[in-house]
Amino acid sequence: MNAEQDPDADPGILPATAEEAPKRRGWFGRRSGWQKALIMLGALVLVVSSGVAGGGYYLVNRYTDKVDRASLLPSAAPGEAEQSKQNWASGPLNLLLLGSDSRAVEPGEKSPIGERSDTIMLVHIARSRDKATIISIPRDSYVEVPAGGPWKGGKNKINAAFAYGGAALTATTVRKLTGIPLDGAMIANFASIRDLVDAVDGVNVCVPYDVKSTFSTREWKQGCHDMDGDIAEEFMRQRYNVPGGDFGRIKNQQLVVQSVIKKVADKNLLYKPLELDTLLGIAADSLTVDENLDLRDLVFAVRDIRPRNIGYATVPYTSANLKTPAGSAVQLDMAAATEMFAAVKDDTIDQWLIDNPPHE
Template identity: 30%
Template sequence: MPTPRRSPAPAQRRPQPSRGSERPVAPARRKRPRWAMRAVTTLSVVVLASAGIGHAVVSSLDAKIARVDPFKDMKNRPQAGNGMNVLLVGTDGRDRISEEERRKYRLGGAPCHCTDTIMIVHISADRERASVVSLPRDSYAEVPSEDGRKAHRIKINAAYAEGGPNLTVRTVEHMTHVKIDHYLEVDFTSFMKTVDVLGGVRICTAKPLKDSYTGLDLPAGTHRLKGGQALQFVRARHVDSDSDLGRVQRQQRFMAALIERATSSGILLNPMRFRDVTRAVLGSVRADKGFGTGELLDLGRAMRNFSPSSSEFTTVPIGQLGYDVKGVGSTVKWDEERAARLFRTLREDRPLSGNRPRHRTVPVEVDPRQIHVQVENGTKETGLGKRVDSALAGLGFRTTGRPLAGAERSLERTVVAHDPGWDRSARSLAAALPGSELRPVKGLGPTLKVLVGTDFRQVRKVRVEDPLQGHSTVVRGDETGCS
């Protein structure tokens, strides 16, 4: 594989002036939680570049991108760091969605032509990592004073309505102190076509997902979602105990699955398929004037081995939900200290996940410390029950420490027996026991029972995000997909 070469610093490409517990927690209020489809569509533009397709094909695609100048007359900008920072914003345009699709996928209503997606994608200088940081649309923000405009307080998504791409970039840079190198803006009308032209995206769900708001209706299991269902999957708000956090996790899983589909299927190495995919994506994209053929080719040459494990996702750390600001309303206030550390990490071109071990952990709904477990050895193997009990206790599960003796006849499959009222705890426990079977038992009470079968191989590490602090949890793309 050729040695990756660094892209020239943005200032070298053109003069600076032209650059520019199980109880749910009340989520922050959002009228239109639809950011993921624009985020996924926009991120796919970067992913498509990883194929290393020839100059002629990329040049023809470049011509399809509408141009904006978000860096015009910008002054007092942050100092540039290593790597490349792309600001992704999404608007709610839907001009090319048919009336039939609007009814089928619950897409009625008039677009507000506002921004409800803001994300920073950092591509490392060695082009081996993409770090994606989401900035919630209702984040409390301060617009800097410049060009006669007084400094004032807003929700961060209102910057677009006030001053378009230019004020959006100014506000994000002011809040994060991260210099933005490129700007990409999309609407969600191309989302369904993008997913369809990729042949669908594979996702997994451990429980049925049904949401009357979007029309999503998925049984538990593995599914390959086409465009319409994918749109429902990333928009659904009413399938989780905490609508916002549950939706964020699903959106991250979908983004990782999209990257895996695009990079592992061979689609991007087939010029004709590559052309079809990019036509579906780029028709609704607006970008800064500097993001063109050269940038696409440079990313392509350096990112041919890009994969889900090369990506990491997080949301800016949140200090307070429902933070009331006079004249602005209820906002999401960042944890200033932790947010500063996060953005410093981006500026220094370091991975957000640090040096944590590269083992797969599984997100769960309930903290293991709240789950009571009785282990029973369902096999003739001596000591197996004690081994499982100790391993689960090591993860924080509240085991009895006294596993029951083995059975006369070996159980082939490990079972997690649970009272139907403790189904969320049961799913969290089952996630730590790969391949286990969930078995509802009425009247069992709050203590879950693990019957260890001959199929048992390991206890898998799990993680749970605090409903508030979870906004700063970092997950890699290969940790968000199907096990």
């Protein structure tokens, strides 16, 4: 019985006993512009971290004590552990940022293993410490997932790693896929976006297409719309009546987060103590941080990064409709992806993105 036949199986995850899926050849193409990034909390973490750094050690201590701690990364090889120490001192940094959502299972769906991650991102902080690149790995990417928990290893959607083995197995999977050692990891709760929208007194989101809600009678016509936290959350959860399905939901999330960042900048909230306190409190409460990641090092590493210096990209893929035993999946363009990952390791990803623009 495969995942599509098992009524108790999550539609995006192979049963632990499933055999490795056969390879299929998808159509060849490039991602469109609206599929460039799944930023969710990524950019906001960097921007708000800059705000903390601007307040010095008092703010760092105040808010780092609020975050949850957990073991999110597997043990690093001795050589990689030493290299990571050097990276924190003077080299480029690569962090794993996962977006967790306790409400990720849609009505009628069942998740037999555990919580899923709708967001898997590499956050690359340049050696110069004045720019960053956030690289999204589509959650449905069909990749080799190493053994972990009840999973015996083999091909599966990448978000299955989180369900079977949590952040540590996800990190192992990302490390195997990219060849990039990780210098830290964080999990951000998707639900905090709703609170952040309310904290900035709502946002104005400009939608490039019509979206009809599957949860209510709301409809967002092409154009700009004022949204409070509840409406923004409902908008971000749409995936059936939006162009591109899950990739459309990616775009909706991106639009809302960018609107929050714009509101923070327009109202100079990073320089208003009371408003900043609220934003930082929400951000801190939403984060689970690897037990070995020193947030003081992180906030000072990103303090000179401004929103305009944050780039976004998605790992190249050739098909979003690959047929697998785990259901429809994303087939990555491994030739282009390998080049991208090499550029991240060499700290030349910004130039690589200039040389390899996505086809609109």
